[in-house]
Amino acid sequence: MDMLAGFLTPTQGTVTIGGEKVLGPGQDRGVVFQQPNLYPWLSVRKNVELGSKFRKIPASVRHDEAKRYLKMVGLEQFMDRKPYELSGGMQQRCQIARVLANDPEIILMDEPFGALDALTRERMQVELLQIWRKSKKTVFFITHSVEEAIFLGTRVLVMSARPGRIILDEAINISDENGSPLGAELRSAPEFVRLRDKVSTAIYEAQGVTGVSPAQH
Template sequence: MTGLADKGSSRPSDVEIRHVVKRFHTDRGEDVTALDDVNFTIRQHDFITVVGRSGCGKTTLLNMLAGFERPTEGEILVGGEPVLKPSPKRGVVFQKPQLYPWLNVRRNVEFGMKVQGVDAATRTRTAKEYLHIVGLSDAADRKPYELSGGMQQRAQIARVLAADPDIVLMDEPFGALDALTRENLQVELRRIWQERRKTVFFITHSVDEAIFLGTRVIVLSSHPGTVLMDIPVDIPRDPNHPEDIEAVRATREYRDLVARVDAAIHQ
């Protein structure tokens, strides 16, 4: 288990999840515990991937990190300050792309910056940069409905990154995509993270995806969710081809880690 930092030593993007409990009151008058005594720290520039069975509270935890919900007990701190509401410093990439259909792709990417009061010239320059990063330069003037699902997801990622959050929260963003598109976006996201060094919290049902993308993998137990495993991913990567999924999968370290994570999920 990763130790908790003192408030005084927290960096701007450090996230401390301290003894978090989340309960919901059902229509039948019952109290249901979704998360129970969750503790871990996300360090600046970490790429945290979270796996666990359906209903273990992964999305609930992300919603609390985003500020959409509050813990029933415990606290979530960013840079030593409690998370009480949403913030532009925490960008969210949802499972289904959230794009404005009346705006073209470039305007969608600019939208968050416009809300923040960024001047037009900077918005245009930044949108162009991130559209190039996600491979959508040629689609800048197209409307979202003219794009494939994978392209829409890339546009959503570009919009979140262009707004320059300290932390990127991603809720199974590739879950609904076909296998080839999913693999391509995994490679692109890993490359973007290496270039931009954002702090990422990424939910997935795929152990393979969690290990390929993450610097740490967190396994949540079945209902109620608590941390079963929090382990670093230290898999050798070819420095000239760090995105090579097949080479990563072929390592003994990768196979061993898959086995450990699978065992934790199914125990």
């Protein structure tokens, strides 16, 4: 992810996005970090506006854009609060709104829900799906949770330990009988369970673990 973001240069090979070589950070990519990196002295709205302000977007335009994205992530009523007045999940939503406000082509998310409690994490996963369906952005999401990967992804890549290699590349398409994408009920769908077990098995085999049923973990 650091190489996709342009934070690191590959020692071998190249990284390309849309046919263009990645040479450093760019406006076409936005990063949502594991811990919210909001500025505590700025309001929620001003945090979201920050990128637009640096790009010298007129104040009226960036105000409207901030309100739009804060409404999208459910924080419209908290725009004048400071980040430390928000819960961890709300801070992550603010960070997502700030990235969306910069209108990147790709959003890079580095275990953004890893520090949240289980209930908040599940709620944030559902909210992220809703945001993704509204924004239509490409999201590259890193997680150590197999269920989270299946729940959020349209394509899941499993990597081995050092040296990192892609050992599974699986398309995900779980929908109801009408072809509509499922929401929170997706976790109980038979196809979800099948894919979860397939991904888990690939991870176990890469670690040299055999004879273990994925359902046991």
